[in-house]
Amino acid sequence: GAEENAAAVREHVAGTRPRDGTGRRVLGAAGDVVVLPMLPPADEDLFGYYAGASDAFETLLHTLDVAWEEGVVEKSTLARRSNRVLWWPFHQHGTAEGAAADTTHIDGASGDYFSVVEPAEAAEAPLHLTRRPMFDACASWWTQGTGHGDHRIALAMSAASGRYGHVIFPGVAHGPAVRLAEALLDQFGGPTGWAERVFYSDDGSTAVEVAIKMALRKYEKDHTPAPTTSLAMLAQEGCYHGDTLGCMDVAAAGDFNEGQHPWYEPRGLFLQVPQIAFRNRVLGVQWEKISESWQKISDVMDVTARLTSPLYQKYTRSIQRQWDDYERTTGPSKRPRRLAAVMLEPILMGAGGMIFVDPLWQRALVDEARRRAIPVIYDEIASGLHRVGVASCVDILKAPPDVACYAKLLTGGVVPLAVTLADKPTFDAFLGASTLEALLHGHSYTAHPTGCAAALSALDTYAAHLDHTADQRHHFDEERVRELSALPGVEHAFALGTVLALAMDAGGAGGYHAA
Numbered sequence: 001g002a003e004e005n006a007a008a009v010r011e012h013v014a015g016t017r018p019r020d021g022t023g024r025r026v027l028g029a030a031g032d033v034v035v036l037p038m039l040p041p042a043d044e045d046l047f048g049y050y051a052g053a054s055d056a057f058e059t060l061l062h063t064l065d066v067a068w069e070e071g072v073v074e075k076s077t078l079a080r081r082s083n084r085v086l087w088w089p090f091h092q093h094g095t096a097e098g099a100a101a102d103t104t105h106i107d108g109a110s111g112d113y114f115s116v117v118e119p120a121e122a123a124e125a126p127l128h129l130t131r132r133p134m135f136d137a138c139a140s141w142w143t144q145g146t147g148h149g150d151h152r153i154a155l156a157m158s159a160a161s162g163r164y165g166h167v168i169f170p171g172v173a174h175g176p177a178v179r180l181a182e183a184l185l186d187q188f189g190g191p192t193g194w195a196e197r198v199f200y201s202d203d204g205s206t207a208v209e210v211a212i213k214m215a216l217r218k219y220e221k222d223h224t225p226a227p228t229t230s231l232a233m234l235a236q237e238g239c240y241h242g243d244t245l246g247c248m249d250v251a252a253a254g255d256f257n258e259g260q261h262p263w264y265e266p267r268g269l270f271l272q273v274p275q276i277a278f279r280n281r282v283l284g285v286q287w288e289k290i291s292e293s294w295q296k297i298s299d300v301m302d303v304t305a306r307l308t309s310p311l312y313q314k315y316t317r318s319i320q321r322q323w324d325d326y327e328r329t330t331g332p333s334k335r336p337r338r339l340a341a342v343m344l345e346p347i348l349m350g351a352g353g354m355i356f357v358d359p360l361w362q363r364a365l366v367d368e369a370r371r372r373a374i375p376v377i378y379d380e381i382a383s384g385l386h387r388v389g390v391a392s393c394v395d396i397l398k399a400p401p402d403v404a405c406y407a408k409l410l411t412g413g414v415v416p417l418a419v420t421l422a423d424k425p426t427f428d429a430f431l432g433a434s435t436l437e438a439l440l441h442g443h444s445y446t447a448h449p450t451g452c453a454a455a456l457s458a459l460d461t462y463a464a465h466l467d468h469t470a471d472q473r474h475h476f477d478e479e480r481v482r483e484l485s486a487l488p489g490v491e492h493a494f495a496l497g498t499v500l501a502l503a504m505d506a507g508g509a510g511g512y513h514a515a
Contacts, residue, residue: 109148143413160453176452194400204381205242207418215341240351277492278485346393350382354501389473389497412458417451
């Protein structure tokens with residue numbers, strides 16, 4: 001009966017102390033379990049039932065009142081407490097903006113919106129708090145793909161965490177990791193694809209670190225450089241590949257690396273990219289002394305049709321000239337220099353300023369790398385998995401990499417997980433008779449089952465949402481984007497997939513210094 005069930009629940013509460021997502025117990029004590037009498041048969045009125053159950057309902061209301069008041073007290077102090085104990089990323093704590101009054105208190109999230117708690121006048125809300133929705137405009141650093149609080153992903157994670165928790169991964173197979181690798185290779189590999197192996201890591205930056213190791217080993221196997229040769233990377237000026245030490249070195253000096261630590265040393269040639277955008281309603285590219293325009297975004301993205309254009313030849317000659325000039329000089333080390341790999345943020349440079357790069361220029365760079373037998377890395381952490389309307393930017397560039405990195409959207413924005421995909425020659429570069437020739441890189445939570453299960457659910461959700469009869473690249477109305485570019489204070493605008501980028505005229509200041 002009800003009392004027997006209540007006794008079992010009380011025993012469970014007393015023994016396991018379940019907690020909610022805030023770290024507090026869901027029920028304060030076993031006495032918080034309230035037993036309501038069974039409902040009478042359907043043909044009997046409820047007056048007698050409610051009269052007999054009044055004590056139980058009073059207890060229930062009291063319990064809910066206490067829990068609500070405790071929650072309000074918690075919420076009213078959270079912003080102030082956070083300012084005393086947290087060290088936020090990309091946040092200057094030494095300025096007045098670091099005060100608790102400017103802290104955004106997110107108390108939950110659903111769909112595309114945060115639930116934000118803020119102080120209110122006493123007349124407006126009990127205990128001086130109010131709640132309002134806030135649009136998650138950057139999809140929480142571009143991680144959200146299915147919306148906050150997706151129940152399908154939550155259920156998949158719950159099942160995996162209950163079955164596995166976490167298990168060590170070297171030489172181990174578990175269902176979520178194998179199925180996810182197969183799903184990714186079905187998408188990017190297969191008979192017509194390029195990828196053959198999946199290497200798991202923790203986040204985008206570590207996925208790129210792995211990619212760097214893979215590409216450099218591949219170069220060494222193919223070219224056998226002299227021990228005195230200084231190996232470097234060719235990347236895009238203004239690029240951002242992560243905050244770990246190796247990734248920071250694959251970027252020219254800038255806000256994210258210069259002055260952050262004394263070991264920083266840019267190791268590469270960083271080429272100026274041609275940016276495509278609407279400027280005062282005109283869709284075009286401005287690069288060096290070249291200026292060209294097009295009628296539609298689809299014209300710019302048709303790389304195959306543009307390969308015979310004079311602009312492709314100009315891009316190619318510029319890349320060749322700068323590549324050769326770099327390798328002819330010795331640099332600060334006075335050692336011979338060789339560019340051992342090319343690394344691109346395909347189509348979209350995210351943290352560098354939401355810059356859309358002319359795909360024809362990137363294709364010319366990849367083609368030149370192929371002529372020189374140099375491995376190519378696509379850092380698709382931000383742009384991959386449908387963010388710009390395609391599963392991979394290979395679909396736009398029409399040229400595969402040797403190595404590619406994915407994270408952010410991979411798990412639907414719930415838990416960290418990253419993958420580095422490699423083709424067969426790159427994988428074969430690590431084969432040998434000794435373990436020391438293997439890729440000696442790993443993380444404690446490599447291929448954690450909960451994250452793999454989340455990723456499988458997210459990929460299924462993306463596939464279900466996509467309209468395969470339509471071009472997913474044009475989520476935003478192109479003519480409205482064109483008109484946005486002509487508004488006062490707007491320098492340029494562009495949109496592709498689910499990304500709409502507006503550059504505001506900051507009066508001479510630029511980048512993060514203008515924020």
